[in-house]
Amino acid sequence: MTQRRLLPLAAWLAALLVAAALAAGARYTADLSAFLPRAPTPAQQLLVDQLRDGAVGRVMMIAIEGADAAARAALSRELAARLRTDARFAYVANGAAQGLERERQLLFEHRYLLSPAVTPERFSAAGLREAIGETLDLVASSAGGLAQALLPRDPTGEMALIAAAHLAAGPRPALFDGVWASRDGERAVLLARTAAAGADTDAQEAAMQAAHAAFAAAAARLAAPQARLRLSGAGVFAVESRALVKREVARVAALGLALIAALLLLAYRSPLALALGLLPVLTGALVGVAAVAAGFGVVHGITLGFGATLIGESVDYAIYLFVQSGAARGARGAWLAEFWPTIRLGVLTSMIGFAALLLSGFPGLAQLGLYSVCGLAAAALFTRYVLPLLLPEGLRVRELTAFGARLGRWRAAAGGRRWLVAALCAAAVVALFAQRDALWAADLSALSTVSAQDQAYDGRLRADLGAADARYLVVAAGSDEQAALRAAERVDAALRPLVAQGVIAGYDSAARYLPSAQTQAARAASLPAPGELRERLARALSGLPLRAARLEGFIGDAAKVHAGARLTRADLEGSALGAALDALLLRRADGWHALVPLRAPATGPAALVIDAARVREALAGSDALFIDLKAEANALYAGYLHEAIALAAVGVAAVLLLLMIALRSAARVGRVAAPLGAAVLVTAAVLAAAGQTLNLLHLVGFLLVVAVGSNYALFFERAGGAPAPRVLASIALANATTVIGFGVLSTSSVPVLRAIGATVALGTLLTLAFAALLSGARGDAR
Amino acid sequence: MPARRTLLALLLACASAAQAAPPWTLERLLQGFAQTREAHASFVEKKMVRVLEAPLVSSGELHFAAPDRLEKRTLRPRPEILRLEGDTLTLERGERRLQLSLRAQPQAAAFVESIRGTLAGDRQALERAYTLRLEGAERAWALTLTPREPDIAQLVQRIRIAGQRAEVTVIEILQANGDSTLMSVQRLPAP
Numbered sequence: 001m002t003q004r005r006l007l008p009l010a011a012w013l014a015a016l017l018v019a020a021a022l023a024a025g026a027r028y029t030a031d032l033s034a035f036l037p038r039a040p041t042p043a044q045q046l047l048v049d050q051l052r053d054g055a056v057g058r059v060m061m062i063a064i065e066g067a068d069a070a071a072r073a074a075l076s077r078e079l080a081a082r083l084r085t086d087a088r089f090a091y092v093a094n095g096a097a098q099g100l101e102r103e104r105q106l107l108f109e110h111r112y113l114l115s116p117a118v119t120p121e122r123f124s125a126a127g128l129r130e131a132i133g134e135t136l137d138l139v140a141s142s143a144g145g146l147a148q149a150l151l152p153r154d155p156t157g158e159m160a161l162i163a164a165a166h167l168a169a170g171p172r173p174a175l176f177d178g179v180w181a182s183r184d185g186e187r188a189v190l191l192a193r194t195a196a197a198g199a200d201t202d203a204q205e206a207a208m209q210a211a212h213a214a215f216a217a218a219a220a221r222l223a224a225p226q227a228r229l230r231l232s233g234a235g236v237f238a239v240e241s242r243a244l245v246k247r248e249v250a251r252v253a254a255l256g257l258a259l260i261a262a263l264l265l266l267a268y269r270s271p272l273a274l275a276l277g278l279l280p281v282l283t284g285a286l287v288g289v290a291a292v293a294a295g296f297g298v299v300h301g302i303t304l305g306f307g308a309t310l311i312g313e314s315v316d317y318a319i320y321l322f323v324q325s326g327a328a329r330g331a332r333g334a335w336l337a338e339f340w341p342t343i344r345l346g347v348l349t350s351m352i353g354f355a356a357l358l359l360s361g362f363p364g365l366a367q368l369g370l371y372s373v374c375g376l377a378a379a380a381l382f383t384r385y386v387l388p389l390l391l392p393e394g395l396r397v398r399e400l401t402a403f404g405a406r407l408g409r410w411r412a413a414a415g416g417r418r419w420l421v422a423a424l425c426a427a428a429v430v431a432l433f434a435q436r437d438a439l440w441a442a443d444l445s446a447l448s449t450v451s452a453q454d455q456a457y458d459g460r461l462r463a464d465l466g467a468a469d470a471r472y473l474v475v476a477a478g479s480d481e482q483a484a485l486r487a488a489e490r491v492d493a494a495l496r497p498l499v500a501q502g503v504i505a506g507y508d509s510a511a512r513y514l515p516s517a518q519t520q521a522a523r524a525a526s527l528p529a530p531g532e533l534r535e536r537l538a539r540a541l542s543g544l545p546l547r548a549a550r551l552e553g554f555i556g557d558a559a560k561v562h563a564g565a566r567l568t569r570a571d572l573e574g575s576a577l578g579a580a581l582d583a584l585l586l587r588r589a590d591g592w593h594a595l596v597p598l599r600a601p602a603t604g605p606a607a608l609v610i611d612a613a614r615v616r617e618a619l620a621g622s623d624a625l626f627i628d629l630k631a632e633a634n635a636l637y638a639g640y641l642h643e644a645i646a647l648a649a650v651g652v653a654a655v656l657l658l659l660m661i662a663l664r665s666a667a668r669v670g671r672v673a674a675p676l677g678a679a680v681l682v683t684a685a686v687l688a689a690a691g692q693t694l695n696l697l698h699l700v701g702f703l704l705v706v707a708v709g710s711n712y713a714l715f716f717e718r719a720g721g722a723p724a725p726r727v728l729a730s731i732a733l734a735n736a737t738t739v740i741g742f743g744v745l746s747t748s749s750v751p752v753l754r755a756i757g758a759t760v761a762l763g764t765l766l767t768l769a770f771a772a773l774l775s776g777a778r779g780d781a782r
Numbered sequence: 783m784p785a786r787r788t789l790l791a792l793l794l795a796c797a798s799a800a801q802a803a804p805p806w807t808l809e810r811l812l813q814g815f816a817q818t819r820e821a822h823a824s825f826v827e828k829k830m831v832r833v834l835e836a837p838l839v840s841s842g843e844l845h846f847a848a849p850d851r852l853e854k855r856t857l858r859p860r861p862e863i864l865r866l867e868g869d870t871l872t873l874e875r876g877e878r879r880l881q882l883s884l885r886a887q888p889q890a891a892a893f894v895e896s897i898r899g900t901l902a903g904d905r906q907a908l909e910r911a912y913t914l915r916l917e918g919a920e921r922a923w924a925l926t927l928t929p930r931e932p933d934i935a936q937l938v939q940r941i942r943i944a945g946q947r948a949e950v951t952v953i954e955i956l957q958a959n960g961d962s963t964l965m966s967v968q969r970l971p972a973p
Contacts, residue, residue, distance in 0.1 A: 140829055140838035141856065142864045142873060148961070152833055164878070545836035 008385045015378070016283065019290035026293030029201055029242070029300060042625060046475055046593075047632050055583035055595070056629075057198015058090070060233045061461040062190040062211060063182075067227040072188040073177035075227055078218035079211075080190060086214065088207045091193040091579035095173060095180035103576050107162055108154075110567040112558060113515060115158035116165065118523040122156065123533070128540035131156035136544065153553035155546070165512060173465050182464040187230075189464045193579055194235060201242055204235035232458040241449040245301040248750045256744040260315060260737045267733050268322060268397040276390055277318035280379040284314040288375030292367050303367045310372065313350065313708050314379035315741075316734035317343065320711075321383060322397045323730035332388050339727075340384060342714050345662050347380040349655050349714075350707030356651030357703070362640050365647075368700055376707070400733075404725025407732055415721065415775040425678050428685030440641060441693040449750050472610050474507075474596040476624045481569075481592050484585060485516035487624060488594035494618045495596070503614045505599040510584040513577050520566050530559040596624075644699050651703060655710070663717075671721075672713040675770035676706050683763040697752040701759025708738055708760065709767030721775030731768065738764045806920040812905055814948030819848045822970040830962045837964075844967065912941075921946050 050056045062079070064072045080094040112118055121127045135157040138147040150159055173180040173189060180189045192211075196203030208231055215229040257278075264274050288310065292299050320343055325335035354376070357369025432439065448455075476491045478484030488511040498504045515523070528536060533555055537548040572578035586593045600610045615626045659669045680702050687694060712731050715723050723731065738760065745757025823844045828837040842856040856862040863874040873880040908914065911934070912927040924944040929935040937958055944952040953965040 136834075136838060137860045139831060140827075140840045140859065141862050141875065142854065144829075148831060151831075545834040545838070547835060550833045 005389045008389060012283070012382060012386045016286060019286045022290035022293045023286060023299075026289070026299045027297065028304065029199070029238075029298050043627050043632050044636055046473070046625070046627055047629055047636065049586070049588070049593075050473070050629060054198070054586070055193065055597070057234045057238075058193045058196075058583065060089075060192040060194055060207065060211070060231060060236060061458070061465060062192060063230040063232070063461055063464075064188040064190075064215075065186070065228045065230060067224045069176055069181075069185060069188075071222065071224040071227060072181070073179045074222050075215070075218050075224055076179040076188040076190060078222060079215055079229075082214040082218060083192060083211065086210050088195055088203070088210050089192050090195045090582070091576050092190060093180075093192070093576065094188070094190040095175055096178055100576065106572065106575060106577060107166075108150075108159055110571070111154065111158040111162060112527060112561045113520045113523050113565075113567045114512075115161050115523070117156075117158065117161050118526050120526045123526050123528055123536070125536040125539040128156065128536055129544070132540060132544060132546065135160075136546065151546075152550055153557060155551055155554055180465065182460070187464075189461060191465050193583065198235040198238065201235075201238050205239045205242075208236060208239055230457070232454070232461050237450050237454070237458075240454075242301055244449055245304070245750055245753075248748050248753060249301075249304055252745050252748055252753065256741040259740045259744065263733075263736060263740065264315075264319070267400065270395065270397050272392070272395060273322055273397045276387060276395075277315065277322060279387065279390070280317050280383045281310070281314045283382045284310055284375040284379030287378035288371040291374035292371050295370050296363060296367055298363075300364055300367055303364075303371050310375050310379075313376065313704070313738070315737050316708070316711060317347075317379055317383035318387060319734045319737065320730050321387065323400055323733060324726050332391070336384075336388075342718050343711065344380070344384075345659075346711035346714050347376055348658060348662075349710040350376050352654045352658050353651040353703050353706050356647045356654060357644070357700075359647055359650070360643060362643070365640070365644055365696070372703075372707070400729035401725045404727070404729030404732075407728045408722070408725050411722065411728065411772045411775060414769075414772045417773045421674075421678050421770050421773050424682050428682045431685040431689050432681075435688045439688060439694055441695040449752070451749075471628060471630045472504075472598040472600065472615075473627050473629060474598065474615070474619065474624050475627065476594045476596065476622075477588075477591055478594070479591045481585065481587075482516055482518070484592035484594040485511050485514065486518060487622070488585075488596060489516055489519055490622050491594075491596050491619065491624045494622065494624075495598075495615075498614065498618055501614075502601055503611055505601045507596050507598045508580070508584065509596045510581055510594040513572060513581040514567060514569055514585070517566070524561045524564070524566075527558045527562045529562055530555050533558055641696055641699075644696055648699055648703060652706070655706065668717055671717045671774070672710065675713050675716075675767050675774055676709050678770045678774075679709060679763050679766035680705055682766055683759060686762060687759065692755075692758075695752075695755060697755040698759050701756045702763065704756070704760045705763030705767060708764050709771075712764075712768050712771050716771045716775055735764055735768045806923065808905065808914060808916045808925075810920075811916065811923065811925065811948070812908070818846070818948070821846045823967045824970055825854075825965050825967050827963060827965045830964070832960055843970070918944075 064075050064079070066072075067075070076094045077096055080092045080096070083089045083092045107114060117131075119127075122131055132155045135147055135151065135155055138144050138157065138160070139151060147157060147160060174183050174185070175181065176185045176188070180191075181187065182189060194204060194207045196207065198204065211231060212229060215227075219225060219227050261274055261278070264277060265271065268274055268277070289299060289304070292303055320339060321332075321335065324339050325332050351373050354369050354372035357365050358373070360366045360369065450458075474491050474495070476484060476487030478487050488509050492507075492509050492511055495504065495507055499506060511519070527533070534548060537551060537555075541548055569578070569581065572581055584595045584597075586595065598610055598615070610628070612626060612628055612631075619626055656669060656673060659672055660666070663669050663672070683705065684694065684698075684702070687698065692698075712735065715727055715731055719727065742757045742759075742761035742764070745753050746761055748754050748757060821844075824841070825844055826839065826841045828839050830837050839859075840856050841858050842854065842862075845853045845855070850866070850868055852866045854864040856864075860875070863872070865872045865874075908927075911931060912929055915926045915928075917924045917926070922944070923946070924942060927941040927943070929938055929940075935958065939956040939958050941956075942952075942954040943950055944954075949969055950967050953963075953967065955963045955965075957963075
């Protein structure tokens with residue numbers, strides 16, 4: 001006896017220890033990467049890369065609000081200076097020219113390698129004459145200040161051309177007091193890029209803290225206590241989402257557990273029974289998380305949120321044991337013999353339904369499947385093999401037979417109203433049919449935990465900063481760095497006409513910061529040797545008010561390039577130019593990618609949207625890939641949703657097959673399936689009628705309804721429609737806990753948790769009601 | 783900055799006004815400017831740049847409309863429009879168009895606002911930014927402005943405006959680096 005007791009206990013404790021270790025060692029994330037496919041297309045892979053560690057995810061937009069404009073500008077300078085010395089930031093821009101001397105120096109030093117205008121013709125006598133003539137015109141003009149200062153070393157005006165190209169590519173926010181500000185001048189804005197990838201949520205959090213600390217120090221030094229800092233960007237959202245989900249899960253789990261515990265205490269009148277009854281929940285949740293950690297290495301925040309929901313299902317097992325057996329030791333053997341097979345079938349039904357999700361190509365959905373299957377199995381096994389051993393001799397829970405008998409009379413009164421269920425189902429079908437086109441959310445944002453206000457603020461900051469929302473991207477691939485740069489230069493040539501035609505407003509390119517060796521060599525070869533250049537200048541300058549003797553600086557600079565000076569990636573390292581290059585030229589497993597982010601026109605007929613067909617047409621013949629990341633993400637989500645619907649259908653078929661094998665009668669299977677099907681149908685209709693577009697999490701909610709409700713339906717079916725008072729009491733209690741647990745979830749501010757909560761609370765309640773309505777009107781108890 | 787120099791020139795060149803009575807004082811000169819509602823003029827600008835052997839010459843038209851619209855339209859050697867409207871400075875040259883807000887450039891703003899003060903007859907505003915010295919008589923006067931602000935003094939050594947009555951005929955700007963600009967202005971009848 002002792003050994004028979006010890007073995008399951010030891011196994012349970014060992015399993016708990018292993019699970020705790022796995023759960024503690026797991027990495028938790030809240031970004032969207034868990035919703036991206038395991039076997040992506042090149043475009044999807046790119047989307048994943050961009051979200052995980054691309055420039056998109058690294059952008060941190062910083063806003064300074066409050067105080068007055070002068071204080072905000074001073075804070076902007078101080079904050080930028082502090083963050084530029086922080087290794088967590090690769091790049092910080094606030095519009096002020098200070099701090100960019102090195103960048104200007106780099107551009108000037110390498111101007112003959114960087115300027116797209118450098119050709120052999122431009123450095124012929126005639127070309128030089130034309131270029132210098134243009135520069136002199138510029139010097140004569142109102143905008144001639146810089147050209148005048150640079151004239152002796154840059155008479156052909158390459159620096160102005162490079163500056164114009166960078167100006168066209170980069171953001172051009174409004175300037176107030178010399179730093180970037182929103183159009184209305186009410187906030188100073190800065191653009192930063194973190195050193196860490198956007199998907200590295202811990203590092204993003206550290207960067208946010210660093211920004212807040214630097215701001216606090218700056219505000220203290222400048223005595224501007226009214227000023228506030230606001231951060232936005234993909235990485236910021238990931239950090240905030242994770243914190244929100246954590247907070248919400250903790251709140252919901254605590255509140256749900258407290259309410260359920262209060263109810264169970266009322267029902268059992270035994271704190272010990274209550275404590276023991278929560279053990280299957282804890283066991284299941286821990287094992288579920290551990291299984292996901294072991295299977296995926298990363299646990300998604302949504303999975304954890306879902307973890308809180310399994311309370312609703314696994315708490316039922318102990319309720320069935322305690323209430324149906326009265327917890328009397330002698331009755332437990334009888335309970336095992338009489339009721340365990342039914343519960344076991346219910347558990348298997350739930351597991352099979354969720355197991356279908358394991359087939360998903362999306363890690364997020366597969367995680368939910370694995371979590372549920374393992375969590376439910378662990379909770380059920382614990383209830384069957386360990387929990388009875390833990391019950392002390394004298395444990396008694398309150399006798400609920402009288403309560404059950406009253407429920408039985410209600411059931412008998414309700415029973416036999418099949419027409420009511422049929423009518424509700426018919427109405428539901430009509431309602432769903434009417435909404436058929438808008439039933440499912442087509443947009444990935446349906447799963448976002450970011451509030452509409454935060455998204456709107458993010459949009460405003462992007463507009464302030466003129467920051468590309470990184471929606472449109474051309475990717476040029478190459479086997480090595482140089483091949484990728486050459487490919488980017490071909491893209492550059494193909495896109496230039498589109499800028500002139502207004503299809504795109506501009507674009508950035510790695511080749512703008514680091515031209516390929518081939519292009520650099522061609523540009524260098526355009527420059528004549530010093531002797532030849534002097535000779536050509538003499539001819540070019542005849543009649544112009546400039547003498548060649550004044551241009552020795554120019555001749556010397558050109559000679560250096562002619563002699564072989566080249567720009568390398570190492571030269572740019574540590575500068576803002578190097579940071580920009582790093583974001584645009586990436587090493588991939590299969591080679592190198594040069595990214596060319598496109599900016600949509602801000603105004604005009606094609607404002608904010610780029611005509612994909614025109615871009616693809618311009619790129620035709622090259623290997624470059626044009627991607628609309630937003631469309632790609634939405635297509636991805638749509639695929640995800642369709643797959644989930646298909647998998648849910650597979651799950652339903654598998655459940656029916658299992659029931660058929662277990663019950664060996666189509667009529668019996670029908671009696672189990674009818675209340676479940678009707679409940680799911682009516683729940684979906686109610687949600688749709690309430691204006692909710694259904695998303696993936698509603699679908700998961702339906703699976704949970706089937707998982708939880710199948711137990712009720714099986715008990716009803718087993719009892720021929722009229723369960724014994726104790727059984728009825730246990731079902732009612734189980735349902736009350738489920739409705740409480742998920743009802744609490746439906747109050748969450750996280751949309752995905754709210755979706756599951758509302759679906760399951762309503763669905764399980766309806767399952768029980770429909771099971772009663774569909775039961776025969778005969779005898780109130782067996 | 784050349785843009786600022788030009789602005790000043792433009793503002794002062796456009797200013798001209800009705801007859802005034804003796805004695806000739808700074809007060810009366812500024813009053814004359816303030817009465818101008820609209821003015822047209824042609825200009826020829828010669829830029830003396832040290833590295834160049836000969837001055838660079840450009841020409842075009844100036845237009846001023848009270849209270850705050852000023853335009854310098856260069857026609858030769860290359861068309862260009864420099865326009866100040868409210869707080870916005872716009873430069874159009876070829877296909878390029880550059881716009882900047884004066885609020886973004888406190889120095890330029892101080893510069894422009896002091897000139898506006900002049901046009902409005904606000905001597906105080908002008909004297910905040912410059913030391914003023916008026917020479918000559920009503921028929922041939924010369925006003926010399928020397929920047930007080932170190933930021934502006936770094937760029938501009940002094941500005942000399944000469945004219946007769948309430949009409950500007952010459953604006954000469956001497957830059958701190960030794961380069962200089964001489965703009966001759968001739969009033970045109972309203973178009």
